[in-house]
Amino acid sequence: MSESAPxxxxxxxxxxxxxxxxxxxxxIVGAFVxxxxxxxxxxxxxxxxxxxxxLLTNLVGGQFGVAIILFTVALRIVTIPFTLRQLQSTRAMQxxxxxxxxxxxxxxxxxxxxxxxxxxxxxxxxxxxxCFMPMAIQMLVFIALYRALAFVVGGSPExxxxxxxxxxxxxxxxxxxxxEQSFLWxxxxxxxxxxxxxxxxxxxxxxxTRLAATPATTPQQQQQQQMMTWMMPLVLVWITLALPxxxxxxxxxxxxxxxFASYWVYGRRLSWRTLLPTAAATExxxxxxxxxxxxxxxxxxxxxxxxxxxRSRHGKRRGKRKKRR
Amino acid sequence: xxxAAGCVGVSxxxxxxxxxxxxxxxxxxxxxxxxxxxxxxxxxLIWTFPTxxxxxxxxxxxxxxxAVVIGDSVYLGGYSGDVYALSLxxxxxxxxxxFKADGPIVAGLxxxxxxxxxxxxxxxxxxxxPQTGRQTDAFDAGDSIWATPLLADGVLYVSSVNGKLFALxxxxxxxxxxxxxxxxxxxDPVLADGAVFVGGxxxxxxxxxxxxxxxxxxxxxxxxxxxxxxxxxxGGIVYAPNLDGRLYALxxxxGEQRWSFEPEDPAPLxxxxxxxxxxLLIVDxxxxxYGLDREAGALKWSAPAALEKTVxxxxxALGDEVLISAQxxxxxxxxxxxxxxxxxxxx
Numbered sequence: 001m002s003e004s005a006p007x008x009x010x011x012x013x014x015x016x017x018x019x020x021x022x023x024x025x026x027x028i029v030g031a032f033v034x035x036x037x038x039x040x041x042x043x044x045x046x047x048x049x050x051x052x053x054x055l056l057t058n059l060v061g062g063q064f065g066v067a068i069i070l071f072t073v074a075l076r077i078v079t080i081p082f083t084l085r086q087l088q089s090t091r092a093m094q095x096x097x098x099x100x101x102x103x104x105x106x107x108x109x110x111x112x113x114x115x116x117x118x119x120x121x122x123x124x125x126x127x128x129x130x131c132f133m134p135m136a137i138q139m140l141v142f143i144a145l146y147r148a149l150a151f152v153v154g155g156s157p158e159x160x161x162x163x164x165x166x167x168x169x170x171x172x173x174x175x176x177x178x179x180e181q182s183f184l185w186x187x188x189x190x191x192x193x194x195x196x197x198x199x200x201x202x203x204x205x206x207x208x209t210r211l212a213a214t215p216a217t218t219p220q221q222q223q224q225q226q227m228m229t230w231m232m233p234l235v236l237v238w239i240t241l242a243l244p245x246x247x248x249x250x251x252x253x254x255x256x257x258x259x260f261a262s263y264w265v266y267g268r269r270l271s272w273r274t275l276l277p278t279a280a281a282t283e284x285x286x287x288x289x290x291x292x293x294x295x296x297x298x299x300x301x302x303x304x305x306x307x308x309x310x311r312s313r314h315g316k317r318r319g320k321r322k323k324r325r
Numbered sequence: 326x327x328x329a330a331g332c333v334g335v336s337x338x339x340x341x342x343x344x345x346x347x348x349x350x351x352x353x354x355x356x357x358x359x360x361x362x363x364x365x366x367x368x369x370l371i372w373t374f375p376t377x378x379x380x381x382x383x384x385x386x387x388x389x390x391x392a393v394v395i396g397d398s399v400y401l402g403g404y405s406g407d408v409y410a411l412s413l414x415x416x417x418x419x420x421x422x423x424f425k426a427d428g429p430i431v432a433g434l435x436x437x438x439x440x441x442x443x444x445x446x447x448x449x450x451x452x453x454x455p456q457t458g459r460q461t462d463a464f465d466a467g468d469s470i471w472a473t474p475l476l477a478d479g480v481l482y483v484s485s486v487n488g489k490l491f492a493l494x495x496x497x498x499x500x501x502x503x504x505x506x507x508x509x510x511x512x513d514p515v516l517a518d519g520a521v522f523v524g525g526x527x528x529x530x531x532x533x534x535x536x537x538x539x540x541x542x543x544x545x546x547x548x549x550x551x552x553x554x555x556x557x558x559x560g561g562i563v564y565a566p567n568l569d570g571r572l573y574a575l576x577x578x579x580g581e582q583r584w585s586f587e588p589e590d591p592a593p594l595x596x597x598x599x600x601x602x603x604x605l606l607i608v609d610x611x612x613x614x615y616g617l618d619r620e621a622g623a624l625k626w627s628a629p630a631a632l633e634k635t636v637x638x639x640x641x642a643l644g645d646e647v648l649i650s651a652q653x654x655x656x657x658x659x660x661x662x663x664x665x666x667x668x669x670x671x672x
Binding site: 156157158161164165169171174175177178 | 337338339341387389431469471486507508509526527528549550551553568593595610635637652
């Protein structure tokens with residue numbers, strides 16, 4: 001560690017992976033400012049999503065249910081940089097929680113506390129907005145998708161009049177209308193009266209929440225996580241009972257995708273035992289993140305166990321890089 | 326995410342049946358899923374169906390297609406798929422039980438002395454006995470029927486969302502000819518000047534020769550959006566509203582565009598145009614009413630957002646006044662000579 005200690009603070013070199021989401025965010029925010037919210041919302045999100053859904057429906061032979069599944073998978077793949085970034089940031093924040101608590105305890109003056117917190121972020125290379133921005137972008141896309149699905153699945157002749165105002169003039173797209181509403185046992189424009197879909201939404205949300213949950217470091221966190229693990233699925237079941245089934249299908253497929261994304265990020269830590277209500281989240285654990293943020297070697301104070309572990313791992317990686325050179 | 330989900334709900338059918346007149350009685354929807362008979366003189370309420378007290382319970386969900394009156398009977402189909410026969414005088418049911426189609430009914434009914442024709446989303450044209458409501462025959466159109474079948478001179482013209490327009494013998498249901506468009510046909514077909522005018526999802530208005538089933542030369546006419554409103558044919562001109570917010574005036578013979586009218590702030594036109602007083606009147610989805618000069622398409626008067634309600638139904642001309650039914654059941658009277666809003670006439 002000491003061999004590579006620099007004399008001046010190291011400035012992390014921007015990487016393409018980091019720059020791309022930032023660039024997208026800047027472009028989106030810029031468009032909303034220039035065009036105005038309503039116009040930008042429709043032009044950049046709603047209408048492209050609606051027309052993509054119609055195009056996909058035509059490409060899969062008019063099977064709207066299949067189109068929703070493919071569309072969800074495609075959308076999740078496109079937004080995967082945001083998903084991974086969010087998961088990684090969450091893990092990194094989790095890793096520095098003990099040091100954060102120390103700062104909170106040590107400094108009573110809010111200004112000083114703020115400075116020390118920011119210093120900690122700088123030291124560990126964490127961007128506090130790293131969790132928020134990807135999540136905000138995803139939320140924006142998801143809300144637009146929900147609205148788009150509501151438009152496309154229709155459910156009444158009036159909704160088709162609304163849909164007509166959003167379809168591009170390419171006549172091929174109108175061939176998808178009226179959409180085939182039947183899919184498996186579902187009527188995609190109507191809520192599922194059999195309760196199977198709401199149940200699937202509930203179960204998949206539970207699994208996804210459970211697998212993605214970071215180990216709690218405090219009893220409060222543990223309590224919050226437990227509540228979320230149960231509340232989210234229950235609320236979503238309730239909501240799905242009133243939503244068009246097409247949205248429920250999206251939700252189930254999206255959850256399945258999230259489970260795979262969690263596995264990709266957290267890797268070995270995942271075990272099907274964590275699905276049991278008494279496992280994992282009920283007992284505070286020390287996290288073992290697969291991916292960690294950049295951490296500079298120099299530190300003013302001795303780091304707690306978690307932080308030391310992060311550094312030693314990072315140091316090993318650097319060692320390997322040196323050897324390769 | 327929960328907030329996002331909260332923004333999305335099932336789009337409930339509201340219905341868009343317009344008012345219709347049968348002698349001294351006016352039939353109009355005054356609340357979602359309810360049909361009322363009003364006095365044509367002062368619009369006072371005579372009866373409403375369903376009353377809510379029927380046994381078994383009657384639930385129409387919404388009414389899209391116009392009811393049809395033959396003699397003393399009113400025939401009515403609901404989005405629930407049920408068809409009822411009512412007494413014009415009392416509103417009481419005259420069949421032992423309603424006819425139940427396998428899908429919602431969006432189209433209006435057609436009827437003669439001997440048959441009631443019910444087009445349904447289940448893709449079938451059901452022929453019912455007007456006395457009993459029992460099905461006597463059926464024709465499979467191959468896909469949903471959303472447009473009101475047109476009965477003229479013993480021929481039934483039925484258009485379907487599979488793009489086919491059928492000319493059927495009204496008695497035997499034998500196919501006389503079939504015309505096929507590129508995409509679904511959804512506007513109510515109109516027979517005039519020897520042609521059937523019908524439009525749909527292909528953004529095209531067709532003029533199909535009523536004798537041969539061939540597209541008339543010079544036609545079809547292409548616009549920027551779907552033709553869902555029933556066109557009006559008057560004096561050799563087809564007045565065709567489009568969901569792109571424009572009204573097109575076309576030569577019925579050649580298909581040539583004479584003029585088009587587009588308001589400053591266009592909204593979809595689903596309601597049929599009508600002639601009232603000396604004006605050609607259109608109403609858009611936003612409840613804006615426009616009176617046009619029918620020769621040149623020039624704006625004579627406008628009543629922007631006069632109704633402040635969504636309007637997708639066909640208006641009805643009553644001399645110099647126009648009766649407009651807005652979504653939710655409110656009825657409005659508008660003076661067609663100057664565009665002055667008269668009153669909310671909901672009983």
